[in-house]
Amino acid sequence: MKLNKLKIILLAGLMAGTLPAFAQHEHHQQPAQDTTQHEMQDMKGMDHASHMTHSFSLSLPMTRNGSGTGWQPDATPMYAYMKHGNKWNYMLHGSIYLRYTAQNFNNSDKKGSLAKVSAPNWLMGMAQRQVGKNGLLNVRAMVSLDRLFDGGAGYPLLFQSGETWKGAPLINRQHPHDLISELSVAYTQRLNEKIDVTVYAGYPGEPALGPTAFMHRMSAFNNPDAVLGHHWQDATHITFGVVTAGVRYGKFKLEASSFTGREPDENRFDFDKPRFDSYSYRLLFNPSANWALQVSRGFINSPEPLEPDEDVKRTTASVQHSANLNGKNKWISSTAVWGLNNAGGHHKEHSLLLESNVQLDKWAVYGRYEWVQKSSAELGLVWYDVVSKEQFPVSLFSVGLNRQVASFGKTLLQAGGQIGIYAIDKALESPYGKSPLSGQVYLRLTPAMMKM
Numbered sequence: 001m002k003l004n005k006l007k008i009i010l011l012a013g014l015m016a017g018t019l020p021a022f023a024q025h026e027h028h029q030q031p032a033q034d035t036t037q038h039e040m041q042d043m044k045g046m047d048h049a050s051h052m053t054h055s056f057s058l059s060l061p062m063t064r065n066g067s068g069t070g071w072q073p074d075a076t077p078m079y080a081y082m083k084h085g086n087k088w089n090y091m092l093h094g095s096i097y098l099r100y101t102a103q104n105f106n107n108s109d110k111k112g113s114l115a116k117v118s119a120p121n122w123l124m125g126m127a128q129r130q131v132g133k134n135g136l137l138n139v140r141a142m143v144s145l146d147r148l149f150d151g152g153a154g155y156p157l158l159f160q161s162g163e164t165w166k167g168a169p170l171i172n173r174q175h176p177h178d179l180i181s182e183l184s185v186a187y188t189q190r191l192n193e194k195i196d197v198t199v200y201a202g203y204p205g206e207p208a209l210g211p212t213a214f215m216h217r218m219s220a221f222n223n224p225d226a227v228l229g230h231h232w233q234d235a236t237h238i239t240f241g242v243v244t245a246g247v248r249y250g251k252f253k254l255e256a257s258s259f260t261g262r263e264p265d266e267n268r269f270d271f272d273k274p275r276f277d278s279y280s281y282r283l284l285f286n287p288s289a290n291w292a293l294q295v296s297r298g299f300i301n302s303p304e305p306l307e308p309d310e311d312v313k314r315t316t317a318s319v320q321h322s323a324n325l326n327g328k329n330k331w332i333s334s335t336a337v338w339g340l341n342n343a344g345g346h347h348k349e350h351s352l353l354l355e356s357n358v359q360l361d362k363w364a365v366y367g368r369y370e371w372v373q374k375s376s377a378e379l380g381l382v383w384y385d386v387v388s389k390e391q392f393p394v395s396l397f398s399v400g401l402n403r404q405v406a407s408f409g410k411t412l413l414q415a416g417g418q419i420g421i422y423a424i425d426k427a428l429e430s431p432y433g434k435s436p437l438s439g440q441v442y443l444r445l446t447p448a449m450m451k452m
Helices: 002-023 037-044 146-150 426-432
Strands: 081-084 088-103 114-118 121-131 135-143 155-165 168-174 180-190 195-202 242-249 252-259 278-285 291-300 312-324 330-342 348-360 363-374 392-408 411-424 437-447
Touching (some): 114 155, 155 363, 155 392, 392 426, 392 437, 411 426
Antiparallel strands (some): 155 168, 195 242, 291 312, 312 330, 330 348, 363 392, 411 437
């Protein structure tokens, strides 16, 4: 009990201290909305030495920033603190939850039934400055205290799998993120208004593979849980050693990365050995202010330490949409993602995600539909009497509701809850029970929406 109290005190201190302190320097920006061609031209004419632009382009708005070098729609809203200096501009954003989550609570004697108080959290800081007339330098750092508050095995999440703890695969749990989840530097040279050339390096960082990671997508803005297809779609967002080169031409951007294929080890406080044994490429396309599309392919060398001889070819495609709903802090953001892991032979497993968030000022409603194929080994079913199958389809439909209950120092305090129901193969009912249910209630701190 004393240890739990200490964790709660530390988390409360992080909530009450870190976010509001930075908020005192917030610079108000225009809310995200449909960007017209005239508005884009006005942006391009700004004095970029005193206004923050996109992380990797002096010609694009900062609202297009995704995770790593990825893109979101220009109409994406931003919740962050900002400070402008004479040469450097700074931004801080993040999310801190304190919640109670219960998994498979209607089958208490079955696999994956677990309830726990947990605290998913992350903070990302960014600094950038213009170099000469057409150069842009960007530095980023992301930290997470997941390991301190949720332990080495992370938080309960039914049918989730990936990475290990104490030499055993994590199943029905979401692994904690590393303390240092990104430490990167990038330089972009603008050749003209349509063409940029960027070099990005991270240790750790994110290669050009997959959509914007789930915790940075506005379609998942209010959802505390990782997606079940995380290791099929965006798990490489923490990679210990990555170099990416990219060229933007107008609405398109083509990127290629060399990176470390092995997923982070169990020590969440160290820096893993860089290997640069994997590569990927990605094509990004934003046809308008409201849409962002990507397709990518990665050739990942030995991602899992328990299966060191197995390589994975990962293919992803995604569509993101964001739009203003013509009101104060009213917007909608949606994402569709498909991901395929191909480990050779019969080990070809697909995943699909549809998610959306509707923000109506202080109220928000959000939901996900997830479908993923997982093997019996992936689900740890070796000792269960299940029908021998190569793949088991798992579906989850979840819906949540939250409300802003207070604000201070340009920081929002929200209260919310969500419920999820699983549809599973009949062969999985023996270990998991029928129609597993999950639910949670939470408090959350996040920066307020940037506005004029």
